[in-house]
Amino acid sequence: MHIVVCMKQVPRDNSVKLNADLSINADGIEKIINLFDEYAVEEGIAWNEKHGGKLTVLSLGSADWTEQIRRALAMGATDSLLLSDPAFAGVDTLGSARVVAAAIRKLGDVDLVLTGRNSTDDESGAFAPALARSLGWPQLTYVGKVQDVNPAAKTIVVDRSLEAVIETVSSPLPAVVSVIKDINSPRYPSLLKIKRVAKIDPPVWGAADLGISASDLTPAATLSTRAPAPPRPKGELIAGGDAASKVSALVNKLLENQVI
């Protein structure tokens, strides 16, 4: 069985700055595996342990993502693949889905794609659906539990955690699955594996390898402006003689502003 986990590297927190050209500057912030993708890696490892075969961690990024890729390998992924090309810089969600779909088609034997429900930087949540659409595969999103994966019968059964209900869905494979937090408990990188993976450089595929042209990558939407959120306004200190009068002043304010 060949499982692919799509993994993004993101800054640990979002205290980013803006460059002059409106792009995001995350310099100086520690880089980590996107939280939801880490759950996807763990889920992939668990099913790979059960059914054997390959678990490829796939990232669309640059050479400085290698450390996180190695981390996923030390957790238990068997293979890795980095999609990197200057043409991919500034790619948007739809474009990245097209690029990754091209890679998955090129791999040829992929039975299941796992990824997190969204990234913690862009937070569009659209990557998994767009990838499924590009591949022409079923999409199973907001998965809180993978009940069963049957490579022989080529089926998968999952529980989707929707707002009011949990929906159990069965689907043929191959399929794209996006997972939510706490679907599992991601294991630590194995210290036994760390030394082995430390020297691994993931194979790199570029635009030419994937047959991707510039027109595939033109963003569907153009960014007109990007600005940090306005600073929190200073609060107002309620004045009053004693606690009781301050409380009634506060209650009046809340009523005036239709908060209560």
Place this chain on the structure above:
Amino acid sequence: MNFTASYGMFLGDEHELLRRTVRDFAEKEVAPHIRAWDRSGAEHGEGPETRAHIRPILKRMGELGLLGICLPRKYGGAGMDYLALAVVCEELERVDSFLRVVISVHTGLSSLSIFQWGTEEQRQRYLVPQAKGELLAGYGLTEPNSGTDAAAMQATARRDGDDYILNGEKIWISLAEIADTFLVIAKTDPDKGSRGISAFIIERGMPGLSSYSLHGKLGVRAGNTGGLVMQDVRVPAANRLGEEGEGFKIAMAALDNGRYTVAAGATGLIQASLDASLKYAQERHTFGVPIADHQLVKRMISHMVRKLDTSRLLVYRAGWMKNQGQRNTRETTLAKWHATVSSFESADDAIQIHGAYGYSDEYPVERYLRNSRGAIIYEGTRELQELLQADFALGKRINPPLRRELPAYDAEEWES
């Protein structure tokens, strides 16, 4: 700022991945509880009832491979090098000293001694399960009446047929009530001074061996420290480590490794004080600006950085020498002296930066100070280190080669 970025002359990518892994483990599984554990040690003493948190954490550390990080795979270890041991100690002590104390006694003093001096049979019987964390190990050298003056110890080991009978008391023993095995040092020939001392691996459960917990420590309150009482404990000769009369050399060689872990841990403690100070200094505002803008606060921060980098370099140099199989007593003792004193000073400054809040256990810096103070005493007092360095410099102290040296790091062999 990434304080570990410029150590490429010593560390490789695997050390960075290891550092992140240990840091994540300590932050996720220990940091949220450490204040409660530390307080419980103070309020309720350190008997097994209040130490219920220790075994599960040690089990986790064993599962992750942290307890045998610098041992060959064929002995149950992770097959990484001695620098990896330093990285593990830094990151564990950064969260709390009790975690690193475990590594010091279990890996540094006991396991590495068995690795260095043990027969193949002893390595299989003790080193392998210890490396995997299936057995926890302690170390017994210090007695109520002898610490630095180790040769004046009073514990005895009398030969009786194929066994030795051990009598005596050891005190200030980490994991006294929790460890499964102890490497104890006792006199086989009291008339021969330091040449009449031997080393033995004893097991909890051997008749005559009992342990107790100490209470009221200033620091490392989340740990377990206590004493061992040996009353006619019968130990097979197969459990003697090294030759009869070699025990003093074994004890001193053990300290080369124990001190190394203490030095590395103290470096992690400086890092912790610095991290806490940087965070607080940017959040706390006085006179309309973050206190990081005040020059005298900057001064304390910059001195912490100086102590951090110098300690780190001294520790890694010693680790590098261990990797090469070079005798490193002088370099390790220098690192231990410098890093432990620096960690105490840094914690002291960290409290000052935190102002009144540093005086409360709401913030971790007071715990750093209390924890750091012990390391200036144990595993070789500051005063002993000072005398050693002078005597090394004056040529009054030579290290003759040992019958068995700590094995050099061999990547291919250790990973097979």
